[in-house]
Amino acid sequence: MEIRIILFAALFTLCSFSFGQVNRYDSEQVNSYIEPGIVRTIDTLQVKKRIEEGIKKYGKENINQVLVEMLYDDLKKMADKQAPNPMDVLYDKMIQDLSDEAQGKQNNAVEKYSKAFADSLMQKLYYEYNLCKRESKYKAFALNLISAAFCKSCITKDPNHIITAYNNVLLFRNYDIYNQIAIREYHKRNPFLHEYYIKYYNSLDSLNYSSNQDAYTRCCWELDVENFGRYPFIDKNPVPMFSDIKKCIPNSSTLIEFCDIYISGKKYMCAYVIKDKSVAPDIVVFNVSDSLKASIINTQDSKNINNLYESDQLYKTFIEPLLPYIQGEKLYIAPSSYISFVNFSAIKNGSERLSSKYRIARLFSGADLVGRNDSDPIKDAALFGNIKYNMTPNELAQESSRYVIMRSSERRNLSSLPNSLTEIKQISSILKLSKDLKVKTKYYLAKDASEALFKSFDGNSPELIHLATHGYYLDANDRFKHTYFKDNEYNSSMMLFNGLLLSGATLAWNNNIPTPGVEDGILTSEEIARMDLSETKLVVMSACCTALGDFNEIEGVFGLQRAFKQAGVQYQISTLWPVRDDVACSFMASYYRNYVKTKSIHKAYNLALVETQSVYSNPYYWAAFILLGN
Template sequence: NLSDEQYRQLVANLRQKSEQLEAELSRRSAEFRTLSEPITIEAVQQLIPEDAALIEFILYKPADIKARQWGKDHYAAYILKSSGEPQWVDLGEVEPIHKAAFFRFTLALKDKKDAFIGNTDDIKQTGRQLDELLMQPIREKLGNINHIIISPDAQLNLIPFAALVDENNRYLLETYQITYLTTGRDLIRLQLEYSHKQPPVIVANPDYDKPGEPTTVAVSNTRGINQLSRGVDMSFRALPGTAEEAKVIAPLLSDVTLLTQSQATENAVKQLQSPNILHIATHGFFLKNLPRVEPDNSFGLISENTQQNTPIQENPLLRSGLALAGFNPRESGLDDGVLTALEVANLKLRGTKLVVLSACETGLGEIENGEGVYGLRRAFALAGAESLLMSLWTVSDEGTKELMIKYYQRLLQNQGRSEAWRQTQLEMLNSQDYQHPYFWAAFVPVGDWTPMEY
């Protein structure tokens, strides 16, 4: 047992040692030094272009101090430009915004017929309703801004803002370049520069029914801690359209590694070492919350209060992921063919300039207020990817192929990653066959918007 004085001295010594180790890490690692420094509004402002504004949405619960009670959930937005004071807008109660936001599901699921006949009247009306609640109050404070950097919160993570319609009946796409971040703090992280270590990799059309081919290099078996959540009965059909997608993209890039069918394995993806571009065309999945499971209290050892307050402890990064070779039998060498978001977060992607996820619902994930989408979007950022292009719903094979060809062609012309996507969307909007936002609004650009280095 230590005396009070000895205990205080021990704590002081440990604190000093901690500070010394942090100083050494800062000296050796630019990344640690950058990410460990206190983040100030001024530091973030310096990273916002003059023609841009950062819009951070937040879901909050107002408090009535006098009545000592909480009000109904509200949305608010903080607006930060490259200079000047931050601005704040209360957008009102959550419920009407969420009702209007249902247009996203209408857009993805119910408007396919309208999309294929080119009818945009209904979707413009619903897009206008949401814009009136969400973006119109913000636009009044933007001035001459043409690039909006959006950090959504809660269900707003599911909204394609480009498809909202302003008071002049124009899609926001037609006025703004739009980039998404999981948080405004990502602007600090994006200043870190890494070099890629291998050429582009395309993963497409995995054989879900047969076990994937084992690779020559073994990766440690993480099936026990990273496997798909319990009680999930899910299987996928083949995606032959993604094979065609890969065929048309590969010639546009140089020295591409193409992984398809039984070679499109979880193990192969885990072995990647910072490819310049990683394009994955497969099924993605998003699972809803598990129901709360009561602990076994057969012997009456657990109090009723404890029983009622026992939540399910499961990492939400296990609730979303990508399906690869061997997914249906859950067999692929030492893996199970399921690349969970938790495993994605541990990929070696520092130096990867762009990840494209061309799949079903890959932009979705477990929603946690204040921390953005805790799914594949966040996982790829944690793995180090500079930018992502992610789908919010499944688009027709032909439509996706057209989008991707045009996007990569623009990237190769040294256009910025977000602006290249916007110009591709505008071209589709002005086309005869793909003018409906069902086609062009399904993908959202996340992260670094500047031109890529090849």
């Protein structure tokens, strides 16, 4: 185990993202929160009783009114609560303790808080904060603890301290997704709770078309939605830790997990490098120029992308420093923040691409190595393409009513994608003609490719979902200029601003309000993340910018990749920038031909990259496609 530091300060300074300091602590209260224990939980029977009383008062047809009454009842209880939030108090105490340790006044603060979060504090953080507030609180706790643990491990070089630092990264990066998976499993066992959870979210969606809701009301809705959906008790940390992951790394393989850390108030990109025999992770800190970072994030400029992937900048910055610690020819790479916008297979060194030297598997996190790894061939598929975006309100309502939910686009009429029909027919033919696989294939074209149909997959999804359509991602500068989002400034969810467009989407895209209860054709990441698609092995998004989204230093990119992972999908093919219609059609035909031959999702992807590159030499055309999953 070794620590390779490009630039490092001997004493660390906490990044201290303060959010309303509480200057006096009740030490007994703080200690009681650090100690493991069962958190307060939602009483399902009490929720059921309140709903039944409301239905009796307002009638079953007025379920939204029932939920609003419950909302304001809970809001009043919140307003009456005068005591400071115990997690705010704990945050102040943690910052003081970590600062004291940095100054040599105590020596176990990092370990104490790391253990406390793994044991029970994470559950308590989820309980005490609603969704609107949690993001900033979660980030503040995480950045301070992760950075403090990292710096301490670099100073002491103690393997146990390094493992603690890496475990903190794993915990904060993955906990929310594992928590949502736990909620989904809980709902499977409690159909009543799930029914009203879905209705509550549908009520929340209707607020997207109202300009009369302020941010405060939005936060309250989110609080109550989470009360319906919160998993009542997780008795242990569900996130795999270093010891679990190390057992799952094959011989001649290396896991590289990137993360952001703060040293003396400045942000650095680092990587934890792990092999099957590692006593503790090796640590590498990278020296990334501002110009390179800007080039990575600028995914709209074809000239910039070609320059980036035809030069050795990415190799020298991110691969060369790792070479002393890489074992074997298989790399598992889990990127973080802006590094998520790099196609590692396409990185160039001299005349070679990285994929010619290593077999690369891109992961959401090293935790993906633990658990499900279903390599059996795909048995059934749903293909969406040649979508009819322009529909009348009546057509949209008729299409939406056909399904019962059981459980780069611009501001104008959405253009059709002529090659998507060819794409779907080619894929359908390839899969149907395969004698070995025998994939049961259904395709949905024109108005049949609807949001309502997609949502009908909830809890009963095909093993392959292919979507040939428009994808969208709107950054912070553009999102509220767009007609569909201009009245949604109170919506705090980063998962709203990226998604896929299905039949009839033009109406809502141009801010024409559809009939209440009718799916508008704009399938957001937020909606996908609520679904149960755990029976789906592979989602292929043949669309623009489907790997993009807002990102933070802890949890990575908030977008379609996160949404489908949270919904339970094992593998995803997505795009890092806009893709040309004919190129996408060519790549996808190549991918499925190779999948039928190899019966391997990874091998088919690598072969399709090579074949597409031989026809379209510029990286802008072929390097946009990335595969996520172990």
